[in-house]
Amino acid sequence: MGKKADKELIIGGIRTDQRLPDQMRDVEMEVGVITSSNGSAKVSFGKTTAIASVHGPRSLFPKFLQESTTGIMRCRYNMAPFSVDDRKSPGPDRRSTELSKVIRQSFQPTLMLEDYPKATVDTFIEVIEADGSTRVTGINALSLALASAGIPMKDLVAACSVGKIDDTLIVDLNGLEDNNSESDVAVAMMPRKNIVTLLQMDGVLTKEEFMTLLNTAKKSCNKIFEQQQATLMEKYKGDE
Numbered sequence: 001m002g003k004k005a006d007k008e009l010i011i012g013g014i015r016t017d018q019r020l021p022d023q024m025r026d027v028e029m030e031v032g033v034i035t036s037s038n039g040s041a042k043v044s045f046g047k048t049t050a051i052a053s054v055h056g057p058r059s060l061f062p063k064f065l066q067e068s069t070t071g072i073m074r075c076r077y078n079m080a081p082f083s084v085d086d087r088k089s090p091g092p093d094r095r096s097t098e099l100s101k102v103i104r105q106s107f108q109p110t111l112m113l114e115d116y117p118k119a120t121v122d123t124f125i126e127v128i129e130a131d132g133s134t135r136v137t138g139i140n141a142l143s144l145a146l147a148s149a150g151i152p153m154k155d156l157v158a159a160c161s162v163g164k165i166d167d168t169l170i171v172d173l174n175g176l177e178d179n180n181s182e183s184d185v186a187v188a189m190m191p192r193k194n195i196v197t198l199l200q201m202d203g204v205l206t207k208e209e210f211m212t213l214l215n216t217a218k219k220s221c222n223k224i225f226e227q228q229q230a231t232l233m234e235k236y237k238g239d240e
């Protein structure tokens with residue numbers, strides 16, 4: 001990250017997986033994939049797949065963690081040992097601790113948990129296949145899972161990654177691109193309200209490049225948002 005690519009990853013305007021710079025991988029979304037949870041979803045961006053599961057609102061213990069005026073959300077992001085070619089050692093590490101925290105924070109502005117004092121909404125993201133952009137894939141899945149659990153939210157959250165390789169902005173980085181990009185940025189936003197809720201950047205960009213990148217990210221988030229809405233509508237059509 002934050003370096004020149006060792007090999008050419010964009011040739012004649014086409015990426016190694018035949019995509020155009022602003023083209024996302026095939027995006028698949030499914031809601032209701034775990035029957036025992038209150039809400040769940042699976043989202044794939046190409047070969048990256050994340051499952052999100054929501055449990056609650058439910059009483060929060062130990063009691064000293066309770067907030068008397070609102071419920072809270074907890075989040076655990078985890079990459080399965082079999083999700084990458086080089087087996088990842090199981091269990092939490094610094095990266096998953098950081099990602100769990102920033103993912104939780106990316107939902108903070110949209111959640112309306114005031115009606116659930118002393119309660120928790122426990123959320124889990126399991127990355128079962130990782131080929132770049134796992135945090136944003138997980139966020140998109142969690143957004144659907146929270147909605148399907150009926151958790152009150154001001155807006156969905158949609159997320160995507162954008163990076164720079166050979167002075168070209170590319171959307172939805174795969175693993176190879178992620179490892180070789182000069183810069184990569186993860187963006188999550190509340191699309192209807194146009195509020196950015198997560199912005200993490202590796203590498204260096206000029207201010208102009210950054211502003212262009214942010215606009216590109218917003219356009220992609222809006223496309224993802226449309227697909228999230230369509231997925232929820234399809235699942236719950238006819239339900240009153």
Ligand code: UDP
Pocket residue numbers: 084085088095130131132133134135136175178
């Ligand atoms: N990755 C890996 N092993 C790890 C962590 C990451 O192979 O222990 C790969 C995986 O494909 C991931 C990519 O590196 O998607 C980029 O990871 P990063 O930390 O930048 O986060 P992400 O882009 O997945 O949100």
